[in-house]
Amino acid sequence: DAAIALFTADLRLSDNPVLRGAVRAGRRVVPLFVVDEGLAATGFAVPNRAAFLADCLADLDAGLRERGGRLVVRRGDVVEETCRVAAETGAGEVHLAGGVSGFALRREERLRAALEADGRGLRVHDAVITAVAPGAVLPAGRDHFAVFTPYFRRWSAEALRPVADAPRALRVPAAHSEPLPSAAALTGRPGTLSPALPEGGERAGRRRLDAWRRGGMAGYADRHDDLAGDATSRLSPYLHFGCLSPVELVTRARAGRGEGAEAFVRQLAWRDFHHQLLAARPDASWHDYRPRHDRWYEDAGELAAWRAGRTGYPVVDAAMRQLAHEGWMHNRARLLAAGFLAKTLYLDWRAGARHFLDLLVDGDVANNQLNWQWVAGTGSDTRPNRVLNPLTQARRYDPEGEYVRRWVPELRGVAGRAVHEPWRLPDRDRRGYPEPVVEPGDTAGRFRRGRGLV
Numbered sequence: 061d062a063a064i065a066l067f068t069a070d071l072r073l074s075d076n077p078v079l080r081g082a083v084r085a086g087r088r089v090v091p092l093f094v095v096d097e098g099l100a101a102t103g104f105a106v107p108n109r110a111a112f113l114a115d116c117l118a119d120l121d122a123g124l125r126e127r128g129g130r131l132v133v134r135r136g137d138v139v140e141e142t143c144r145v146a147a148e149t150g151a152g153e154v155h156l157a158g159g160v161s162g163f164a165l166r167r168e169e170r171l172r173a174a175l176e177a178d179g180r181g182l183r184v185h186d187a188v189i190t191a192v193a194p195g196a197v198l199p200a201g202r203d204h205f206a207v208f209t210p211y212f213r214r215w216s217a218e219a220l221r222p223v224a225d226a227p228r229a230l231r232v233p234a235a236h237s238e239p240l241p242s243a244a245a246l247t248g249r250p251g252t253l254s255p256a257l258p259e260g261g262e263r264a265g266r267r268r269l270d271a272w273r274r275g276g277m278a279g280y281a282d283r284h285d286d287l288a289g290d291a292t293s294r295l296s297p298y299l300h301f302g303c304l305s306p307v308e309l310v311t312r313a314r315a316g317r318g319e320g321a322e323a324f325v326r327q328l329a330w331r332d333f334h335h336q337l338l339a340a341r342p343d344a345s346w347h348d349y350r351p352r353h354d355r356w357y358e359d360a361g362e363l364a365a366w367r368a369g370r371t372g373y374p375v376v377d378a379a380m381r382q383l384a385h386e387g388w389m390h391n392r393a394r395l396l397a398a399g400f401l402a403k404t405l406y407l408d409w410r411a412g413a414r415h416f417l418d419l420l421v422d423g424d425v426a427n428n429q430l431n432w433q434w435v436a437g438t439g440s441d442t443r444p445n446r447v448l449n450p451l452t453q454a455r456r457y458d459p460e461g462e463y464v465r466r467w468v469p470e471l472r473g474v475a476g477r478a479v480h481e482p483w484r485l486p487d488r489d490r491r492g493y494p495e496p497v498v499e500p501g502d503t504a505g506r507f508r509r510g511r512g513l514v
């Protein structure tokens with residue numbers, strides 16, 4: 061009469077079909093989180109995300125305790141530990157959120173086989189991690205959508221399941237638990253922690269969501285690309301770890317109406333779009349979705365300059381320094397920093413994507429890798445040869461140069477938009493800021509000249 065709710069990327073109590081499913085199926089529920097050594101071995105658990113995850117687990121445990129439960133924490137192989145807890149507590153069923161990455165799919169498969177061998181069942185819940193489950197809408201004769209606009213049309217017409225409240229009270233069987241893990245215990249690798257990370261957890265996510273719905277969302281359609289305005293929701297880490305439910309976000313935004321809400325819902329659909337793409341093509345996490353180039357430029361020094369925010373292109377460097385400091389970057393900044401690596405420097409997108417994954421607190425295989433492929437022109441996009449000119453982008457999205465001055469202290473003394481072209485300034489005004497790594501007039505040159513199309 062017990063069931064396990066195995067938490068993965070759904071670290072919340074509200075609107076969580078996994079937890080509700082377990083509560084409904086069994087009179088007693090074991091809320092379980094396994095610190096998966098298999099995941100640690102992949103190198104994905106970098107310090108920034110580990111810190112956020114530690115907050116999430118502490119917050120989840122606190123919420124469960126308020127309801128008479130607690131989080132059971134184990135460490136080891138996720139499949140073995142889950143089976144062990146099931147045997148110890150007599151749980152007949154395990155409830156799990158359907159995932160999309162190769163890692164999640166393998167975990168699900170192994171778990172099903174191991175549980176069935178023990179005479180137990182696995183229940184996989186859809187529309188937990190995304191608003192619309194991958195594969196729920198399909199184009200005729202294909203297993204996924206490759207183009208966003210037709211996907212969005214179908215996605216928008218899809219009825220969402222009703223939003224459910226958190227369970228009020230829980231009955232939990234006795235089960236051994238390790239102490240809540242610290243950030244250090246969750247990270248499988250060394251690396252620096254960004255000094256200005258957001259606080260993790262459902263409650264912190266909900267505070268941000270409430271502020272967003274009261275303040276930011278209405279102006280989102282007009283202001284989402286304004287780099288200095290910083291007028292996006294910053295909900296991405298909470299979505300990545302499942303502290304907030306995408307079904308709830310879409311439902312509530314639609315109820316609020318208005319241009320801002322519509323534009324916000326469209327971005328949430330982009331998130332689902334990339335998830336359904338990765339679910340159908342798990343290889344696209346590191347392999348070109350559509351191979352278009354047979355070679356990339358190689359230059360370790362340029363890659364290092366890009367990572368360090370020392371390319372000599374202020375808007376690109378501002379973006380990279382924001383990433384290092386906050387573990388987060390504005391979407392427009394991601395687009396132009398990624399475009400600079402893949403199109404201007406013409407370096408392999410995988411090196412850039414790896415660096416983003418090392419630092420982003422919302423670092424996500426589906427969103428990061430497929431956005432990178434979109435920018436690099438190896439993705440499913442219909443305009444793969446688009447090149448974002450960093451100077452044009454800077455003038456358009458940081459017209460006064462405020463974003464650059466915020467993140468590039470060397471150039472703080474330069475007024476207005478002149479800050480975007482430091483190569484025109486006298487040396488003394490540049491204060492050690494580097495020369496541009498490629499000629500300012502030739503930001504698309506390598507990509508156009510060096511393209512070795514497959």
Ligand code: FAD
Nearest residue numbers: 292293294295296327328331391394398423424427428431
């Ligand atoms: P908002 O503008 O408030 O948007 C709301 C939500 O919609 C976001 O939280 C996010 O969940 C979703 N969203 C918005 N834009 C996109 C998009 N283009 N693709 C998918 N989902 C989107 N997003 C991640 O969550 N993780 C990543 O690892 C990631 N890597 C990226 C790498 C590159 C090169 C690029 C160009 C984009 C990447 N994005 C990634 C998408 C996007 O930049 C971030 O989701 C967004 O900047 C997060 O800020 P926000 O929450 O304020 O977004």
